[in-house]
Amino acid sequence: MKINLQMFAEAVQGKKIVYLYRVLSEAKTENGAALAFTTENGRTKSKDADSTATKDGSIRTPGVAEVEITATSILSKSDKLISKLEDALDNDSLLEIWEANLDEPASAGNNKFKGRYFQGYLTELELTSNAEDYVEVSLTFGINGDGKSGDVTIPTAQQEVASYAFADTQKTGA
Incomplete structure (x- = not known):
């Protein structure tokens, strides 16, 4: 009798996948930072393939993989990260x-979690503001290469955004 162990796997909630960003030239002075009020992230890996007709049928030749990361968030007042990312787009700065x-x-x-590290460029920034909703920012990043797996340090404050920690009833400040 075979048991499908995949049936017992837990699904990962979207809020548990977090993204942090930094302009590469600021690596000595700044930590990676998350966008405020992120509503959605995505990572797409795709590959084109060429076909060559032969007498025996077509042969597929895969191309190079391309990676794209997307993020959507509600614009936070005085958001410095969005401004830095927009400047990086304007100046072709590596991220x-x-x-x-x-x-x-x-x-x-x-505070270390399994993850991936990427370098690339912001290729698109869209600011959407309609009369009935908050201002939304959509970002698209074109990635160099395909990223590297490793352990990512996520500050406690960022972890609490994804799942707030228990707080007691006692005063927390002086």
Whole structure:
């Protein structure tokens, strides 16, 4: 008798996959930061393939994989990260992007999670403002290469955004 162990796997909630961003030239002075009020992220990996007709049928030759990361968020007042990212788009500045799964803690270190690291460019920024909703920002990043797997440090504050921590009834400040 075979048991399908996949049936017992838990699904990952979307809010547990987080993305952090940084302009590469600021790596010595700034930490990676998350967009405020993110509503959606996505990562797409695609590959074109060429076909060559032969007497025995067609042969497919795969091309190079292309990776694209997208993010949508509600614009936060005085959002410095969106301004930095827009400046990076205007100046063709290389960006760093980390993707981390908060449901998969790394084996070593506090606040470390399994994830991926990417470098690429912001290729599209769209600001949408309609009369009935908040202002929405949509970003598209074109990635160099296909990223590297590793452990990503996610500050406690960012983890709490994804799943707030228990707080007691006692005063927390002085």
